[in-house]
Amino acid sequence: MAVEGVHLLEHIQTPAVIVSRGQVSFANAAAKALLGIHIVGQDVRIAIRDPRAVAVILGDGGGNAKVAGLSVGGSVWEIDCKVIGIGERLVTLYDLSVQVSVARAHADFVANASHELRTPLATVLGYVETLMNPKAGGDEATRERFLKTIRHEALRMQALVSDLMSLSRIEAVKHEVPSERIEMVSLAREVGGEFRTGGSVTVSANCEEAPVLGDRGQLAQVLRNLVDNALKYGGKDGVVQVSLEATNTGWLLLAVHDDGDGIAPEHLPRLTERFYRADTSRSRAAGGTGLGLSIVKHIVERHRGRFDITSRQGSGTTASVMLPLRQD
Known part of the structure; x- marks a missing residue:
């Protein structure tokens, strides 16, 4: 890679390395901070210990691969490899940890909200079906007890929906002082x-x-x-x-x-x-x-x-x- 290109890579904040014939010949400051200053001159299979990433880097056509735990446990990085010459590769690394964490948090939130709604809803449906039976529904004491339970569970669902809407409104304006x-x-x-x-x-x-x-x-x-x-x-x-x-x-x-x-x-x-x-x-x-x-x-x-x-x-x-x- 031309000297001018290497000079530009040194000043970007995205971790970038150049791999020449399977060895790391250059790493900018961001890459050294991520992987260690010792990686220059190191075999790429040791510098980046991930089989999928190494396969992409040493392959003929370049490509992308996701690597877990490259910086800290739970982190997720995307490795982008471009062929820039015979036996020479430019590898850039992008931190996807925040996006993955947010997506996971949203998925957990939806799952938890669904569970919280499913429980009282199942109770309501069960009691309603019981009341539809003439034997249970015809007994005044049973009917009153079941209707109180239905009301309690319905109020729980109403409160949950109200709180979910409150959270949504709060998050919509959280950056407005x-x-x-x-x-x-x-x-x-x-x-x-x-x-x-x-x-x-x-x-x-x-x-x-x-x-x-x-x-x-x-x-x-x-x-x-x-x-x-x-x-x-x-x-x-x-x-x-x-x-x-x-x-x-x-x-x-x-x-x-x-x-x-x-x-x-x-x-x-x-x-x-x-x-x-x-x-x-x-x-x-x-x-x-x-x-x-x-x-x-x-x-x-x-x-x-x-x-x-x-x-x-x-x-x-x-x-x-x-x-x-x-x-x-």
Whole structure:
């Protein structure tokens, strides 16, 4: 390959190597960072230890091949080989890891969502078919019990669809920074008041006002999800405490605490994953969708904030949100 061409390859960010008669005769900086500086002068079968890739590189016509784990475990790379002379090949490497990871995440999400919908739907269909039988459907007590179950499962599906739509809307605007002035103390008191019939919710603040730049509907959803979770999984007849603290460093700390049984440490890192539940049977019985904390995390990230959950078994759970205060 001409000297000018080699010089150009040295300045591109895509890993590129030249293979001459089965040996690596040149590697640009990106390739050395990926495969190691020792690859220059090395047999290509040792430099790239993948039979399919080597077959393409040493073949007569060039071509493409996918290689797994070239950089780190789980990574996926595409190797593109071009014949540039007799016994000489230009090999470029493209990182497909992000695309593959996103595609896998989407596939997992669809599979999980389908499973979550299939379970209550199967229950509804089973009970409806039973009620269509004159013997079961004619018994008033049985009919009432079955209809309550059908209603419960239908509400679960409705909540799941609603949460899925919320996630979709949040992701659609996640790169748009919210710009509306939202006063969080009054919003917290307003949302806390919505739960008068569902449990005891107290709201306290170290300031009269705590303005942030945000999306009012989404921030209200954060508060509702956290308070709802605290009421569902907190101790029986316990009090859910919502506190707001404006700090002198320009942040608002919003915390929602319950007096429940707490969460085992191994569950804490995964609580914001979609459909993850620390207690599956309890969550479903309470009508949970497994998406509430994932929604909270996405909204907080859109607002350039931070979200964390701390818990000790027997001492309750605290969900904390930090948001940047509006600097007037």
